[in-house]
Amino acid sequence: MSKVTIYDVAKRAGVSTATVSKVLNGTGRVGKETIARVERAVEELQYRPNLLASALKKKRTFTLGLLVPDVVNPFASLLIRAIEEVALSYNYSVLACSTDNKQEREEKLVDTLLSKRFDGIIIASSEFSSESAIQQLQRQDVRAVFVDRVVTDSPYPVFATDHYLGSYLVTEHLIQLGHRKLAVFLEPLYLRSSLERLRGFSAALEAYGIAQNSFQVYSGGFGADAGYALAQQILQREDLPTAIVATTDLIAVGVLQKLHEVGIVVPRDMSLVGYDDIPLAGMAAPPLTTVAQPVIEMSKLVVAALLSEEAQEITTTLLPPKLVVRNSTAAPESYVVAERE
Amino acid sequence: MSKVTIYDVAKRAGVSTATVSKVLNGTGRVGKETIARVERAVEELQYRPNLLASALKKKRTFTLGLLVPDVVNPFASLLIRAIEEVALSYNYSVLACSTDNKQEREEKLVDTLLSKRFDGIIIASSEFSSESAIQQLQRQDVRAVFVDRVVTDSPYPVFATDHYLGSYLVTEHLIQLGHRKLAVFLEPLYLRSSLERLRGFSAALEAYGIAQNSFQVYSGGFGADAGYALAQQILQREDLPTAIVATTDLIAVGVLQKLHEVGIVVPRDMSLVGYDDIPLAGMAAPPLTTVAQPVIEMSKLVVAALLSEEAQEITTTLLPPKLVVRNSTAAPESYVVAERE
């Protein structure tokens, strides 16, 4: 630990600690000359204020806690980075933790964050376990917000992408390309975000008067493994869809891998879209058509909400996603052929 | 901020704060009954000790700082997660920051971490800017370690994968498959890790008596973009190599994309290997042969080194990488076959 304290600086500058504190914080009036002396002492001593002591007194740690399912998840990384950037502009740091969607773990982490007295907590973890976490938070009074997880009756502000809309847009894109036989691959259905995505998918079909069959929806786990497995499953069918809406880029990549294995070429033989627009999406072969979440915008709102002086309004803010068209989508072959005739 | 303090607990339990502290920390002798009373009070009041105050007194924050180039980079994520896990087992949190390999930014971040009095700082950022960061650290006395970046004359322990060996292994794998015309794609050459990888590549060729030409080595930026560009560059050549050693999975993915575009099939027409074994490597089409870094093992050593009671030994520890053979490599004969039209 750094041994030099505000006392050392005060002594060296020949002033009181109060004065040093004032120049350091720019509070109160201090003579120009005094300021210079203090600053020189700080420099000479390589003094770094102890933020622990400062925080204890000021009740501000300049740190935000962030809960995500897994920092390794590309979308989580994207979110972490965006929040980190915005926080930095406020002179804040952010400590991100992986909950693994495990309730016990989440509770333990919330406990820690609470003890460390962070100035705000951002929950971007699954809504699955948030129930108890919410209770924990409410008993202490910390600012908190939920991100990208629609949670009903939340006592905290919620910021999320309009997944219904995103899903609608990307499905519509496929339909406009001529697809009529679509399937949707979802993350587990207990996630509200999955349901929203499903709703958007379904609404798009409805809007264009396309018949809907329940067997068009597939749902498994998370990640590429899930996509791979789901693809394997759908390949058993006699009548394959001409396009697949994967509601996660990771799932899409898994699908891509399976299709590649069995020699189905995307988008020639089948179209495929993802969701999230993680960096990987642009690097897939072929680059994935997907929907981008407004991560930066969302992060700005989130941090601002946490750090604002005013009382928090408990509202849900839905942000608009953006369709990103790349090369994994094309008109279905039959469609093209039909046009020619 | 939580209003309940140790005083409230003491009052409620009818004991002194000293006693409460003792039962909370398990230090000193306290009567069984008293313990029960205190614990009940803690529970009823939902008391969470203020770790700021505690840290101020004990000089331990139970938090580690971690500097990586970019949390979005998949390998960085892997490292962050591994360190997070190990730290958690010690009841520690880790705050990861992205330096963007920018010196100014790195210095600012180190400053912040220093002020927050973290118990240790892990530098996994580029050696490029570490010079000044090291100086900053040394003036304060914090524990620190370097990870995955070989830095000469480091005043701190360094833990890194033996990139020379990893590169050697994967190159040898290619040679044993029958490849004789190899190229290597590297990250910028001012990175010692790049040089080590190059050395391993070269040594393998040497060991097998394969002629080496300078134009076999290509070096550009980081990430898939770089790989894509490098691939584009090499495709201009008349005599293509039969295998490419990309010293990063991300670079390999970029290469894959370019090759895919021009219709070169991996590994039939050309073999390709990556490095790092990020999750993406296994999901590429085809899944990438690569070399895995012992991230978990490394993280264990790193955290242990930071948290150990004993004086730090300033040594460099090189950990062995592991060759992971998947489907992006094959004997070059097929390439010849493909040539005959």
Next chain:
DNA sequence: TTGTAAGCGTTATCAT
């Protein structure tokens, strides 16, 4: 076994 009280390094109030 339990309590008193002096810090830990800041900031902020109130004098001067």
Next chain:
DNA sequence: ATGATAACGCTTACAA
């Protein structure tokens, strides 16, 4: 414009 000094919430000798 500057300085004493009392907190902030906890830990830890040292007493009792």
